[in-house]
Amino acid sequence: MSTTAIPVICLDGPSGVGKGTICLAVAGHLGWHILDSGSLYRITALQFSRLFPDMAANAVDEAQLVEMASNLSVSYRQINNELVIMLNEEDITQLIRSEKMGEKASQIAVIPSVREALLARQRAFLQAPGLVADGRDMGTVVFPESVLKIYLTASPEERAKRRYKQLKDKGIDVNLSALVEELRVRDDRDMNRKAAPLKPASDAIIIDTSTLNIEQVTDEVMHWVDQRV
Numbered sequence: 001m002s003t004t005a006i007p008v009i010c011l012d013g014p015s016g017v018g019k020g021t022i023c024l025a026v027a028g029h030l031g032w033h034i035l036d037s038g039s040l041y042r043i044t045a046l047q048f049s050r051l052f053p054d055m056a057a058n059a060v061d062e063a064q065l066v067e068m069a070s071n072l073s074v075s076y077r078q079i080n081n082e083l084v085i086m087l088n089e090e091d092i093t094q095l096i097r098s099e100k101m102g103e104k105a106s107q108i109a110v111i112p113s114v115r116e117a118l119l120a121r122q123r124a125f126l127q128a129p130g131l132v133a134d135g136r137d138m139g140t141v142v143f144p145e146s147v148l149k150i151y152l153t154a155s156p157e158e159r160a161k162r163r164y165k166q167l168k169d170k171g172i173d174v175n176l177s178a179l180v181e182e183l184r185v186r187d188d189r190d191m192n193r194k195a196a197p198l199k200p201a202s203d204a205i206i207i208d209t210s211t212l213n214i215e216q217v218t219d220e221v222m223h224w225v226d227q228r229v
């Protein structure tokens with residue numbers, strides 16, 4: 001399938017940088033679809049941990065994992081600037097957001113065959129009038145011909161603080177220093193894996209959001225959209 005006809009904006013970057021929020025805001029401005037690619041890894045991790053509650057991700061049979069990733073019965077709805085995710089008939093929007101599920105997602109995301117299994121599904125999100133895609137390899141692997149690639153970054157401390165606030169607001173009890181360490185481990189794994197490691201595409205625009213709020217980052221991205229799209 002050609003990815004040139006329908007425009008794609010890629011938002012890549014490390015954990016907790018605010019990609020999801022910015023993705024929703026930009027898609028809202030443009031009236032475009034969104035792809036939260038991390039959710040597919042998280043949902044695969046959720047299925048996996050339900051089927052094999054005591055097993056480490058790296059101990060599972062790869063063929064089973066690929067089968068699972070290929071057959072996820074998942075649907076997405078964009079409601080009032082929020083993404084609602086259904087697995088079969090179950091609303092799993094909140095369930096997959098835990099740090100534990102992020103960690104498991106990152107463990108299975110190192111497996112090339114799992115990434116391959118999720119590739120066509122991610123590209124199927126490409127529908128008119130356009131797509132805003134967030135993840136780690138949107139600009140480098142999934143949509144390399146996209147019209148605009150943005151790489152969002154921020155210091156680990158700032159990202160941990162943002163994630164801490166997000167989880168607290170949802171009533172989830174977390175420890176800030178544990179969160180800093182979890183983000184560090186996950187970034188390290190995502191950046192150093194062999195398959196589709198997290199890195200800016202060579203033609204990406206890098207935005208350091210450490211000192212910017214959501215509106216400022218959205219404005220900056222929209223500035224580039226006006227130039228390029």
Ligand code: C5P
Pocket residue numbers: 015016037038039041042102105106107109134135136137138186190
């Ligand atoms: O973005 P999110 O935190 O939901 O992603 C969870 C994990 O899924 C990441 O830490 C990463 O390991 C993996 N992921 C990936 N490629 C993507 C999106 C997410 O490897 N495009």
